[in-house]
Amino acid sequence: MKAIILAGGYAKRLWPLTKDTPKPLLMVGNKEIITRIIEKLEDIKEIDELVISTNAKFENKFKHYLQNITVSKQCRLVVEPSMGEGEKLGSIGGLNYLIDHLGLDDDVLVIGGDNIFEFSLRNFIDYYSDKDASVIALKKIEDRALLKKYGVCVLGKDELITDFQEKSDKPVSDLASTACYIFTYSDMMLIKKYLAGPNPPDAMGFFISWLISNASVYGYVFEEDWYDIGSFEQLDGARERYGQ
Template sequence: MKVLIMAGGYATRLWPITKGKPKPLLPVGNKYIIDYILEKTKDLGLEVYVSTNKFFERHFKEWAGKNGVELIVEETLSEEEKLGTIGAISYAISKLGLDDYLIIAGDNLFSFSLDEFLRRYKGNPLIAVYDVGDFELAKRYGVVVLEGDRVVDFQEKPLQPKSTLISTGVYALPKDIIEMIEGYLEEGNRDSPGYFIEWLLGKGVEVYAYKFDDYWYDIGSADSYLEAMKTLLKESHIEEIQISPYSKIIPPVVIKRGAKILGRSIVGPYAYIGENCIIENSDVSDSIIFGDTIVRGSTIWRSIIDEKCEIRNLELKKSLVGGHAKIQRGD
């Protein structure tokens, strides 16, 4: 078996934050999203590969080198050109060869052990499922109906979900199912894992589910990104910074090298402050601020601010600010 982490999407729902950086390399606490996934593969003793695209290849190269992971790079440079997830899996298989595969969406943060998941794998397709507990929320995902641990129905983004159990983007697929992918695509089917599972059920393939509790985050929105940070950031990570004696840090926070916390500022809880940021006479909580951004005389709450921005005299709540923006009110 091989492990294939899918990290080739362009994350349009999080634009402008992800317009120039891949979602799996967004920080959650002091690690990237993909680091949490990679850590869960360490005890499996399996080869790990990451599928991405030409546009984001340079972003992943240094990370892959440090972590001993091989990249599989599809030749696409934009959202319009990209292969879908199943197409990207097919491309990766053409490079890596037929095998059983553990396939993981690179923007998934989940609580369960992959080792435990694979102990439940008996040679039939196995998917990880989570109860979101809300029928309206379930409409956004692939909805699963079970009899015991066997999947008897699968609806991709249904208007009227039959349950609140959803597929989370973790799949163990045997070699004979991997061989069926090319035929699935040749038939002109939709290039999405959910529709592929639906298609398999229609072919009479037995698909099984591994149900887990605790937490699961699909980092597809600012809210889910910030909630993931609140769940996973357990302790503070503060590098070499400058801090005024009149400022206060409320843990847990991550404050990266070169940041300056000046004047009467309050940073935290649940704040990420990137390298060389300046926070002056401002309050920042439940927020992520990327590097080289200046915040003066402002209150930032449940917001994400990209790199090299300048925010002055503002109250930002539940906001998403793209890179290089300059926003101020008054003097």
Template sequence: MKCIILAAGYATRLYPLTKNTAKPLLKVAGKTIMNHIMEKVEEVDVIDEIFIVTNDKFYASFQNWANDFQSKKTVHVINDQTTTNDNRLGAIADIQYVLDQAEITDDLMVLAGDNLFEFQLKDFEHFYRKVNADCITTHELDDEAEIKSTGVIEIDGENKVTSFEEKPQNPKSNLAVPPIYIYQEKTIPLIKQYINEGNNPDAPGNFIPWLIQHKSVHAFKFEGMRYDIGTLESYQKVQNLF
């Protein structure tokens, strides 16, 4: 299994903090958000290579970070060649960029570089093996404002996803979906098909409602907190909690 960590955004909502520092390289409780995420990835034995996709502005920063990070796995930093928020590729297009550059054909774990979470990725990978299908993660979220700013799903009794909406005005459930996914190797070509059909290449969750029309997707329901760091307020909240 390969792992792609999405870190090519410009985090303009966090200015001035992120004007010269990539959001995943901001520190929470004395270590970078990326370090928090990587410690969980390190525990997934089946992952042998990690690809951090970033932009030209922060490429050198991530290279420096990777040089200092002691990993049991091979870590690559990929430059998607974009330079501003206006010419960014979007998360799904960034995934495809890495797939093309690295010629990935294995199973794939995809993570956002700005989400902190308490559950173990190795438990998610075990669930993936058990259901033998593409998998997303989900947790119960009862804050009305927060649930409207994330992906929301409905599932059946087998944890199969039956509907998915990105940032719905009228959520059909309280099951929120963070950008933490595992795709089967046979699903990899479908990402390019999704893009070629003219679908939205931006938020990674946009791929899921399209995918459930083509394949079964299961949801791993986790306990514990998940923090999406998108604004100065949310960053401060996470700093206080940690």
């Protein structure tokens, strides 16, 4: 299994803080957001390679970062050919770019590079193994206004996802998608079929909504802390939790 950290965005909602610094390299506590993710990946024996997907603008920032950390797993930086918001491939387009450039031949763990989470990746991968199908991590959120900012899921029997809405004004459930997914190889290969149709290449939720009509996808619900660093409010909350 490969682990892919998506870090190809430009985080305009956090400008000027992220104008020249990619969001995954922002400090929360005494370490970068992406370092917190990598530390959780280090002990997962199934993962044989770590891939960081970024853009041409921040290529050198990530090269410098990787030169100054110690990672036990093989690590690769893949650079999308974009220099600004109007050129970016989007999360789904970025995965398609990786399919073309990595020669993927295995299942993949995909994590948004702006996520801080406390749930166990070991338990998440064990859940995926039990289901033998693609799975996504979900967090229950009671704040209806906050839910409108996320993709939300409806779960049926055995946690099978029966409905998925991307950032709806009227959320159909209180289970938010947390940008942490495990896709089977066969489901990853469906990305090309998805993009061949009139489907948006940006938010991953659009692909999930499409995928549940073409494959079985299950929801892993966790109770531990989670921060989606998409706003100053979330960033401040994470820094309060982990220290400035």
